[in-house]
Amino acid sequence: MSRVVSMLAPWRRAVRALRIWRAVVVLLAFLWWDGQAWTYAGGPTPERREQRQQQRARWLTRELLELGSAFIKLGQLLSARPDVLPAGWVAELADLQDKVPAFPFDQAQALLEEELGARCAEIIDLDVEPLGAASLAQVHRASLRSGRQVVLKIQRPGLESVFRLDLEVMQQVAAVLQRHPQWGRGRDWVAIAQECRRVLLRELDFRLEAQHAARFRQQFLDESRIRVPGVIWELSTRRVLCLDYLPGIKINDRSALIQAGIDPGEVAEIGAASYLQQLVRYGFFHADPHPGNLAVAADGALIYYDFGMMGQLSERLRRRLGAMVRAAASRDAAALVEEMQAAGVIAGDVDVGPVRRLVRLMLRDALTPPFSANVIDKLSGDLYELVYGQPFRLPVEMIFVMRALSTFEGVGRSLDPGFSLVGIAKPYLLPLMTSSGSGSNDLFNELGRQVGALSSRAVGIPRRLDESLERLEQGDLQLQIRMGESDRQFRRMVTAQHSIGQSVLLGGLAVAAALMGASARPLWALLPLGAAVPVGMGWLKLQVKLRKDARLESLSSTQH
Incomplete structure (x- = not known):
């Protein structure tokens, strides 16, 4: 039997690789199709393009869910790269939740015995039905001989071999994309794939998550309103994680909170304050605060779950953030852009004139009282639009910060319609406005x-x-006068003229091919058709350039 399984293994790998490549080819075909103006009935208006983008983002989300664990995690990582994907795709992937069917209970028991050995005797009562199941693992409630109530996070059997195959194919896809003259320009797909491989393989080791949970719990030991489950180290291994069982009401179940006598508005304030503490004081924060990872205890304390995705701000970045907060508070767009360049957010060799203008508009819209309820969400949306296809390279840590804050802002508004994260943040940002927060x-x-x-x-x-x-x-x-807006308009006009000239040339070649095809020697039609190929490629490149310029101009006009 084992010999048959070993013989079938290469075939399964080949089928799996073909399934992944099929999804990649279909995605690239969709992207090419969406880039053609003639595919839009009635013309490619911004509304039609946005609707098409939403359809593609939903399709990609479904494909990632069907491809399984590694690709679900890949989608969650790509949602932290607005410089690689459009804002609509980032928003769709950020909501990607890996809810998959549970694996059989006997497999869970077998893995526990394999990982824990004789220590399994400490577990005297293990629930057959899991509390929840995800792409990497499922969680079972249990009791220990000491009477301690715990939960066991058990990794899916055979997951690592599937992960490694999928990651190998991802590397191949990245290499193909990098060699493409258009898709590879300005993006290091190979480095992105290598970073994803490193992060995903680390997430398979539950010992790292145990360390994250312990460190996160240490930050809030003196906070009675924050609960973090403790780690049972003797029952935690590479594929099993044992934590204290902390039951609670799901944080977005507002009616249940009110019935329990808990003020939802107070819960929102507790959560916001704890998040600002994580960012400003500790620099180590929960990067995935969706409602499934947050609950409320019977006494109103906030409970955090799932520590697989955590963010960390380096000391250097925290100092830069302090300087950015000071510049933003004083509405100094020039200083803010300078600090963003120093932090590596903006490339150092680009014209900062248009960037400074857009940053000034963002500061005026987002930081002008009275603050809108979704100011963080709006600011992150503007930032995502700004960095896509532009000389911005947001550090992944900052993307996780923006996403975590905007996610929690949504949770806060579901609890209290008048919730304002900016208002709660003021006392935490004051130290950053007067110093870098470190002395x-x-x-x-x-x-x-x-x-x-x-x-x-x-x-x-x-x-x-x-x-x-x-x-x-x-x-x-020599006196050089640079007019940013006029300069950009002039470049667009020259590009449009080139496009019109090449369109006329293509039309002439098409007429010539049609006339020669109808003549006594139809093979002569191949000459103008062959000449039309490089002209057509140049015309397509000009169309891509025109669309990029139009995207930047539309962003500027919406900011006005």
Whole structure:
């Protein structure tokens, strides 16, 4: 029997690889089709394009769910890359929840015995029906001999071998995309695939999740209104995670909370305050706060579940965030753009004029009182639109921050329609506005740095004046005037002219091919058809360039 299974294994791998490649080819065909203006009945209006994009994003979500565990996690990781995918796709993938059927109870028992050995004797009561099932594992409630109530997160059998095959095919797909002259431009698909491989393989090791849970619990040990389950280390391994059982009411079940005598508005404030503590004070935060991972205890305390996806802000990024908050609070778009460049959010060699203008508009719209209830959601949406196809490279940590805050903002509004995350955030952001949040001397250090920069510039003024006067005397001084809007319009006009010229040329070649095809020597029609191929490729590239320019201009007009 084992020999038959080993003989069938290569065939199963081949079938699995073909299934993945079929989905990739269909997706690329959809993207090509959507890029053609003639495929839209009545013309490609922004509304029709957005509707088509939503359809494709939903199709991709369904495909990832059907492909299974690795691709569900891949979709969740891609939802943190708005510089790679359009904003509509990012929003759809961010809601990707891996609810899959549970595997049989006897397989769960067999894996427990394999992983724990004699330690299984500590478990005296294991529920047959799981509390929940996902793509990586399912959770069973149990009792220990000591009377302690726990939950056991048990990994799906044979998951690692399937993961490795899927990740291998992902690497192949990334290599193909990278070699394409259009899709590979400006994006390192191979590096993205390698990063996904590293993250996904780490998520298979439940010992890392146990460390995350323990660290997260340590942050809130003195907070009576926050509950984090403790780890039972002696019953936790690479494929089994044992945590304390903390029952609660699902956080978005508003009616159940009211029946239990719990104020939903107070729960929203507790959650918002705990999130701001995670970001500002600790730099280690829960990156997936959807309602399935949050509950409310009988006394109104907030309970966190599932620590597989956590975010961490480096000390350097936290300092930069403090500087960004100060710049945003003072509405200084130039300083904010400068800090974003220093943090690596914006490429250092790009024209920051259009970027500064868009940032100024975002600050005016998002940070002008009275604040809208969904200010974080709106700000993250503007940011996602801004970074797609542009010289922005948002750090993954910042994307997780924005997504976590916007997700919790939605949870807060479901609990209390008047919930405002910005209002609750004010006391937590004040330390960042006055310092970087890491010490009382930071404000003086910052002032000293600015005075030093100002003095160095002042010292250099006489030398620069002398050089400018010398060039003026020699007739070498040139005055360059750059008008960002006019410059962009001029480039679009030139591109449009080239497109029109190539369209006329294509039409002429088509007429020539038709005339030659109807003549006594129809094979001569191949000559104009062959000449039309490179002209057509150039025309397609111009159309892509025109669409990119139109997307940036439409973003600017909507901000106005």
